[in-house]
Amino acid sequence: MTESSRQQAAPVTPPLRRFWFLGPLRREWPLLVSLITTGLFVAFGKSWLADLVRPAWFVLILAWLFAVILLSALAVVRHAESLAVRLGEPLGTLVLTLSVIGIEVMMIGAVMSAGHGNATLARDAMFAVLMIVLNGMIGLCLLLGGLRYREQAYNLQGVNAFLAVIVPLAVLGLILPDFTSAPGPTLSPLHSTFFIVMSIGLYGVFLAIQTTRHRDYFLPPSSTDQPSESPHVEHDVHAVAFHAPLLLAYLAPTVYLAEQIAVPIDYGIHVLHAPSSLGGLLVSVLVLFPESLAATRAALNNQLQRAVNLLLGSVLASISLTVPAALTLGFMTNQTVVLGLDPANAVLLVLTLVVTMLTFSSARTNVLLGAVHGLLFLAYVMLIFEK
Numbered sequence: 001m002t003e004s005s006r007q008q009a010a011p012v013t014p015p016l017r018r019f020w021f022l023g024p025l026r027r028e029w030p031l032l033v034s035l036i037t038t039g040l041f042v043a044f045g046k047s048w049l050a051d052l053v054r055p056a057w058f059v060l061i062l063a064w065l066f067a068v069i070l071l072s073a074l075a076v077v078r079h080a081e082s083l084a085v086r087l088g089e090p091l092g093t094l095v096l097t098l099s100v101i102g103i104e105v106m107m108i109g110a111v112m113s114a115g116h117g118n119a120t121l122a123r124d125a126m127f128a129v130l131m132i133v134l135n136g137m138i139g140l141c142l143l144l145g146g147l148r149y150r151e152q153a154y155n156l157q158g159v160n161a162f163l164a165v166i167v168p169l170a171v172l173g174l175i176l177p178d179f180t181s182a183p184g185p186t187l188s189p190l191h192s193t194f195f196i197v198m199s200i201g202l203y204g205v206f207l208a209i210q211t212t213r214h215r216d217y218f219l220p221p222s223s224t225d226q227p228s229e230s231p232h233v234e235h236d237v238h239a240v241a242f243h244a245p246l247l248l249a250y251l252a253p254t255v256y257l258a259e260q261i262a263v264p265i266d267y268g269i270h271v272l273h274a275p276s277s278l279g280g281l282l283v284s285v286l287v288l289f290p291e292s293l294a295a296t297r298a299a300l301n302n303q304l305q306r307a308v309n310l311l312l313g314s315v316l317a318s319i320s321l322t323v324p325a326a327l328t329l330g331f332m333t334n335q336t337v338v339l340g341l342d343p344a345n346a347v348l349l350v351l352t353l354v355v356t357m358l359t360f361s362s363a364r365t366n367v368l369l370g371a372v373h374g375l376l377f378l379a380y381v382m383l384i385f386e387k
Contacts, residue, residue: 030072034068034071034254037253038257042256052263058264058267065257072253076254079246080247083095083247086237093306097291097313101321122322122325125322127174129288129315129322130349131348133288135377137291137296138370141370142359142367143370143374144300145300146366146369153221153304158218159360161209165320166316169316172195173199175350185341186336203321220303221305254287265282288314323339348379348380351376
């Protein structure tokens with residue numbers, strides 16, 4: 001073979017191969033929208049949010065923030081599903097769970113550090129997460145999955161592991177403070193220190209069980225007809241080093257924008273004379289939207305195990321991290337942290353925990369169980385307006 005023929009046969013290196021990531025980045029235009037919106041509200045948000053009297057301006061600000069947060073949430077789900085494919089279960093769902101709960105912890109920390117004096121913030125956020133996830137989202141997933149597949153299966157050992165930690169932490173954190181010797185529905189410094197250490201310690205043990213020693217508890221049972229451990233995705237999956245930074249990049253502005261949207265929501269509640277706790281519910285729905293969407297899609301794809309890992313994992317992470325973070329910040333800022341629920345909500349919490357244990361006492365679910373949880377969520381909303 002001559003020199004010229006060898007040159008013709010040699011493969012041609014594609015131009016800009018080292019910049020392969022530029023193509024996938026074209027799909028990340030919602031990040032640009034989110035960053036621009038965040039920058040504008042950092043610069044002008046104080047004056048914009050101070051002038052919500054005009055109805056047209058109020059609707060514009062609320063719709064703008066809601067649309068940007070929704071776009072970011074959809075992008076978070078997309079990158080989390082890609083990470084789930086790369087990392088496998090249960091690590092994939094754990095990444096999304098910790099990312100979203102991180103938003104809640106940072107929002108509560110920002111409000112408490114600013115000294116806004118909302119003593120019930122951690123309690124209200126914690127209770128809203130429990131009701132939204134254990135009743136609203138689990139009910140929706142079981143209903144949709146049951147309507148499409150009649151019955152769905154999951155790993156009973158994994159759910160038992162979740163509930164074995166969720167139930168005692170929920171009762172100790174939200175009901176026990178009503179019966180301690182501390183003044184009001186609070187915990188004494190000794191009790192608070194014990195709860196912080198116990199919560200973080202239990203969550204650390206659980207993570208070790210979930211990711212190493214008993215990882216198989218959180219995988220779909222082999223006898224089911226589920227297609228795979230990882231979610232089916234309709235977009236390209238790239239390296240972990242590509243998806244992980246982008247997931248965090250979408251989550252970071254969402255924390256700030258969620259705080260901003262709370263202002264028009266609270267203003268609308270004040271104008272309409274709606275219950276004040278409705279604002280916490282709406283903000284919690286926005287924060288939990290990425291996980292809720294991912295769990296619903298998993299249930300519709302007959303991947304109930306992934307939905308269970310997402311939903312129960314978010315509840316466990318929220319209890320284990322949010323309340324200790326609030327108590328720690330309370331110590332640091334010398335603020336009182338009210339944790340105990342009022343009697344009506346305490347009864348609803350106990351009822352929710354009991355029904356959840358009954359729901360997951362069998363290895364298969366159906367639409368009846370979803371309907372029960374849905375009705376409990378409606379009871380929670382009714383109690384908000386009743387007050």
